[in-house]
Amino acid sequence: MMKFQCLTAATTCAFALSVGAASAETVNLTVWSDTARVTAYEAFDAAHDDIDLNIVTVAPPDQVAKLQLALQGGEDVPDVIFMADLTHVAQLSTRRANYLMDLSGIIDQSVVDGFLPNALSPCQTPDGRLLCLRNDLAHFIVWYDEKLMTENGFDVPATWEEFEALGHAAAEKGLIVGTGKQDAPLLNFLTAGGCEFGFPLGNDANVLTIDLSGAGCVRAAEMVDRLRASGALSEHGPFEPAFVTEAKEDKLLLFVGSTWFGEHVIRPVYELPEGRLAASDSLRWADEAQPVAWSWGGGVFGGYTESAHPEAVAQVITWMTTDIGLQSQATTMPADAASSDAWRDRIANDPYYARDDVYDVMKRTADFGHPYYAGYRVDFSAALVKIDGASNAPLADKLSDLEAELKNLARINRYQLAN
Amino acid sequence: MLAPYLALLLMFGFAPVFYAFTLSFMDTFEWVFWGVENFRLVLQDFRLGDAIGNVFTYVAVWLVMLVLAVGGLSLMLDALAPRPAAVLRTSFFLPGAITSSAIVVVWLFLLDPTVSPYAPLFKLAGLETRSHVVAQLGFPVVFALMAFLAHSGGWIVVMGGALKGIPTEVLEAARVDGATPVQTALQIKLPLIWRSLALMAILAFATGIQMFVEPQLMAMAGSQYSRPDWSVNQLAFQYAFTMGDFGASAAMSVLLLTAAISISLVVVFGTKFYRTD
Incomplete structure (x- = not known):
């Protein structure tokens, strides 16, 4: 946010900096994003004065390899990532590559309960951990x-x-x-x-x-x-x-x-x-x-288990998956029930489809999602x-x-x- | 005079090898000495046998192609007048100027009968889709073709240099004795450049058994072509970058290096490569 002001209006820069220093509350997070999600992260950044995102674009196929190197080196490990491929959830929660944070204690239960049936199956482990939040349903x-x-x-x-x-x-x-x-x-x-x-x-x-x-x-x-x-x-x-x-x-x-x-x-x-x-x-x-x-897909957001700001990480992940303004404009079916309802109106009113029940089919069949669909x-x-x-x-x-x-x-x- | 070379060799040759060698005996998670555990793990990998088979089939196909085509084309070029030969040599070199990863992408189009310039040829053979072509040729041949296009041009230039080094009096003597151009090529020139051909084969072998890019990039053509465990080097990559087990990856790499060095040494000493006649 601050960086943005400095770039756009040099005269307000000094002022913005002094405000930032006075409050000393701004949290800096590094997020790795694919190209499709950059605008969403920018929207989060603009809407939150207390969290400053450093958005790094990483090609999805390279993400795990780059993370393994970053973890090995112990530097430049991102706080938040998006995983389009769910096998990455499994690959990044092993003893050797212990990247993913357990969100179960940090994210409000009401948020978790707000997801559609089976939406979080790729994120929930049998021992009760919550390793991610789902962006979209793709049954x-x-x-x-x-x-x-x-x-x-x-x-x-x-x-x-x-x-x-x-x-x-x-x-x-x-x-x-x-x-x-x-x-x-x-x-x-x-x-x-x-x-x-x-x-x-x-x-x-x-x-x-x-x-x-x-x-x-x-x-x-x-x-x-x-x-x-x-x-x-x-x-x-x-x-x-x-x-x-x-x-x-x-x-x-x-x-x-x-x-x-x-x-x-x-x-x-x-x-x-x-x-x-x-x-x-x-x-x-x-x-x-x-x-x-x-x-088929249905990507998820996860955080770094050793992030210095777990609360802020949880805030980013929650916002990216459940913000109705953002998710209702998505091209994929939101996994969060409230966002999904808002998204419905767009699909139901779209004259492209021959029938107006396309979304209802998606929502109804979410119940039949395979219980073991996960990475x-x-x-x-x-x-x-x-x-x-x-x-x-x-x-x-x-x-x-x-x-x-x-x-x-x-x-x-x-x-x-x-x- | 040797110092700069030695410094670079130490920094970028020996140091990484030494590092990998050390890692291969360690558990890279808790950083403890682990004996041969990593080697035991990778040698028991059920994919290793197939991967070795794949790589050796590929290398065999590629080396045969390389030696026959590069040797043949170089000898033919040498029989031409210098100017057209130079033009042709440069044009052979051009595809090699593209990096091998880009070559893979080019080949993915060349092998698809719906877009390939060789479509009539494929149609003639009854192959209508890329999956037919790939299935018919087999992965080793497909990868060998890719590698051939990427590397042969450079070697044709090198062979041109070797052929230029043949003393003119030898060639004149052959002509005076009534040798035809074919006889000159096969009985005079070929024996004089065999060392260069052998050197090419050894270097190509060393590159070949480390193949990685070609199978790794096949997934770009669609998930049905994805072969993430086709070659030995890909297995090493998987250990490090999907499983996070850098020790096992290092062990696999050390084994690969050992194999490459041993086989090269056997070839060099077996053929008395460095003996001066």
Whole structure:
């Protein structure tokens, strides 16, 4: 704040400095930000005279490596970071890289209670610590092109069985219902079926259950195989030029994607025209009472456990995740319930969407967010990509390889295995 | 005269190696001597075997490409008139002027049939997407192609220098004896520059087994190409920068260095590289 005044009006500089010195209350915090969050941090800085932020832009993929070096050197460790990739939460709360502060005693319980269901699952540890606050919810829902659905006489699926039937029917007309290549959607197919990629089912964060042999898990993998074979699931990832071209040519009927997929991808990248995009609930298996939805991202803010100003750190993190003025303007669905309600009005009144219930779908299905969606020191995505990419064999045949890979990775990362 | 070189060698050659060597026997969390614990840990890493296999396949493909293509092209260039040869040599060098990380990005486009200038070639082979191309060629060949484009130009210039060093009377004698250009190249010039070719192979080997950039940057093409544990150096990187275990990372690096030095020494002494005839 002060720095800002000095830069903009040199004459007021001396005055501002003397005020700062007199109150001696200004706390200096260093925050590492990706480019998307710089303006939000600047807004915080402008709104708080007692906290002065030193904003450093760090590319998200480099963040953990840079932090490890900073921690090793013991200098220039930031007070607050944003983690777009939830595995970073796990990587930065180990004995060797003990970066993340336990916020449970510092952040007001009412703030914690104000988050939507399952929103804080990536932040809460089985032993009761709170390592972060969630910026946005990113669980998988069904996005579909209402115009294509109606034209072809298709019904919106509610179960995975209906989804598969729709996929094969769509494929016969040259349409696609998603991708069979990208890691996160594949993880959603598999975890919805009950694949246990490495979840702390007991109360010990260090004991993982890794089991991909369950009937539900195999059933899900076989569904993916059949949909890949019929061409209903594209062999391209959703960001590859070939996929984008197909989407722009009106070939994308439906996509089981995260809450941000509409606003962030279908609208700006696939350029689907106004009045066609609609959303419906996450899918469940016919013999299951309710859906279970994995998530794709949904970043979190965390603080430095040895920060000199833990209260100020908590204040920054709370403001960034729950300030209604800020979050209601976000492009992603706010994880904080009150902010999320304010955000609703923007989406519901947006003529871009074919229906006004897009937000209601997101909010309703937040309850079905996978309870073990969190970051682990085992990177599920990397293991899936490596094993699935190793050959063109059916995914169902590779589940045992994948299970072995996950178990090996768990051991390397010093987890114990429950099975 | 030797002092500046020795100072730099000590500071940037020996000191880091010594530091890594020390770290590899320490627990870098509590800073206690840990014996061979770090080595035991990394040698038991289930990914190590695959990574070694990957790296050696890549190095084998790359070295064969490098020796055949650089040797062949250099000999052919040497048979041309000096001016066109110089122009061609410079143009071969140009791709090498781009850093190898940028080369990876270029290759990601070259390998995508939807945007590549070689699209007709890929289509002819029935490859319609980047995933087809990568699956068909395999990662070792893809990475070898990338490295070849990055490094071969520089070596063609070096070989040009080596060929210039061949005394003209030798070449004239060959011509007088009725040797064809092909015979001159293969039977006169090649035996005289084999040391330069061998030097290139040794240095390329040492660079090759430390490969890191190519597989690490593949994730830029999409998560389905991401291979964070493909090479040994990537494993060392993971130990340090995702697990925070600098000791284990140092142990992996020390093992890699030991392997590189031992194999180079075997090659140098095995081929009597420094013996003057």
